Amino acid sequence: MFHECDSCDDTCSPVLQLTSMDSEGDILMKEYTKMMTDMIVLCVTLALSLFFWVISLTISTYYGTLQPVSPWRWLFSILVPFVVTVRALKKKSLDRSGALGALLVGFVLTMANFSFFSSLLAFFFTSSRLTRWGGAQKKKIDAEYKEGGQRNWVQVFCNGGVPTELALLYMIEVGPGEIPIDFGKQYSASWMCLSLLGALACSTGDTWASEVGPVLSKSQPRLITTWKEVPAGTNGGVTPVGLAASFVGGLVVGVAYFVTQLLLVSNLHFADPQWPIILYGGVAGLLGSMLDSYLGAHMQYSGFDVSVGKVVGYESATTRRICGKPILDNNGVNLFSSILIALILPGLAWWMWPR
Structure with a gap:
C-alpha cells in the first residue's frame, strides 16, 4: 500500500502522489496557456502592424505629401503600450477603464514620436511607484485614499488627454x-513638442508633490494663496519638500525626452541646442504644481470633518470650511493646469531658447 518517495524519506500514499501529479499538470497547463496567449498576442500585433502599414502605403500613393509609416513603428506602437498596460493592470495601477484609456494614449504618443513615449513612461512609472510609497502615512490624512492609487479612464484622460491631442496635431x-526642437526650422512642430512635454x-x-510632500515634509502645509498654515491634505496646500519634488519630477520627464532625442535624432548638430529640454521639464513641473495648487485653493472645496478627523472635499454638518468652492x-483641476501650461510655457521657452 505504501512505498518510499525518491525525493524524501517519508512514505507517501498513492492519493498524495496523484495530487502531486495533478498539481504539476495544472502548473504545466498554466505555463502552456500563458505561452500560447503570448504567441497569439504577438501574432495579432504583427497582423495589425502589417495591416496598418499596407493602409499607410495605399494612402501615400494617393496623397504624395504623406509618407508611409514603417511596419516596425506600427508594431512597436501597438505592442509596447499593450505590454505596459497589461503590467499596470496586474499591479492595480489602472482599472479596466483606465487600461483602455491608457492603451489609446500610449498608442497615439508612441506612434507620433518616441520622445513622447519615453516622457509618458517616465510620468507613468514614477507616479505609479510614488503613489504606492508611504501608503500608511497618506491614509492617515486622505479621506479618499485608495490602496495602489488605481486610476480610471477619467484620470487617464485628464492627465493624458492634452498630450494625446497635441500628438495627433x-x-x-x-x-x-522624431525631430529636434528648432523654432527656426520647425516652428509649429517645436511648439507642439514643448506643449506636450510641458x-x-x-x-x-503635481503627482510628485502630492505623493512625496505628505511623507517627507516635516513642516505644516501652507495655503498658496494666503500662506497660512492649513491641515495636511488641503487643496492648495504646499510645502518646500513638495515644491522641490515637483521640480525634480519635471526634470525626470525632461531627461527622458532629451535622452531619446540624443539616441534617435541624427541631425541634432544642425539644430538649436537641446539641453534646455531638461530644464524646461523641471520648470513645467514646478509651475504646473503651483498652478494646480492655486486652482485647487480657489475651485476645490476643502473642509475639516471632525467626525473623521481628516480634510474632506464635501460639505456637511460636521465639516468646517478651510478654503475653496x-x-x-x-481631475478637473489637473486638466485645466495641463492645458494652461501647454498653452503658455512654450511661448516663454521660444523667447528664452538659446540659438
Whole structure:
C-alpha cells in the first residue's frame, strides 16, 4: 500500500502522489496557456502592424505629401503600450477603464514620436511607484485614499488627454517621427513638442508633490494663496519638500525626452541646442504644481470633518470650511493646469531658447 518517495524519506500514499501529479499538470497547463496567449498576442500585433502599414502605403500613393509609416513603428506602437498596460493592470495601477484609456494614449504618443513615449513612461512609472510609497502615512490624512492609487479612464484622460491631442496635431503637421526642437526650422512642430512635454511634466510635478510632500515634509502645509498654515491634505496646500519634488519630477520627464532625442535624432548638430529640454521639464513641473495648487485653493472645496478627523472635499454638518468652492474636482483641476501650461510655457521657452 505504501512505498518510499525518491525525493524524501517519508512514505507517501498513492492519493498524495496523484495530487502531486495533478498539481504539476495544472502548473504545466498554466505555463502552456500563458505561452500560447503570448504567441497569439504577438501574432495579432504583427497582423495589425502589417495591416496598418499596407493602409499607410495605399494612402501615400494617393496623397504624395504623406509618407508611409514603417511596419516596425506600427508594431512597436501597438505592442509596447499593450505590454505596459497589461503590467499596470496586474499591479492595480489602472482599472479596466483606465487600461483602455491608457492603451489609446500610449498608442497615439508612441506612434507620433518616441520622445513622447519615453516622457509618458517616465510620468507613468514614477507616479505609479510614488503613489504606492508611504501608503500608511497618506491614509492617515486622505479621506479618499485608495490602496495602489488605481486610476480610471477619467484620470487617464485628464492627465493624458492634452498630450494625446497635441500628438495627433503633431502627426498632422510633420507625420510620425522624431525631430529636434528648432523654432527656426520647425516652428509649429517645436511648439507642439514643448506643449506636450510641458503638459506631461505638469502632471508629473503635481503627482510628485502630492505623493512625496505628505511623507517627507516635516513642516505644516501652507495655503498658496494666503500662506497660512492649513491641515495636511488641503487643496492648495504646499510645502518646500513638495515644491522641490515637483521640480525634480519635471526634470525626470525632461531627461527622458532629451535622452531619446540624443539616441534617435541624427541631425541634432544642425539644430538649436537641446539641453534646455531638461530644464524646461523641471520648470513645467514646478509651475504646473503651483498652478494646480492655486486652482485647487480657489475651485476645490476643502473642509475639516471632525467626525473623521481628516480634510474632506464635501460639505456637511460636521465639516468646517478651510478654503475653496465646490466648482471642480481634482481631475478637473489637473486638466485645466495641463492645458494652461501647454498653452503658455512654450511661448516663454521660444523667447528664452538659446540659438
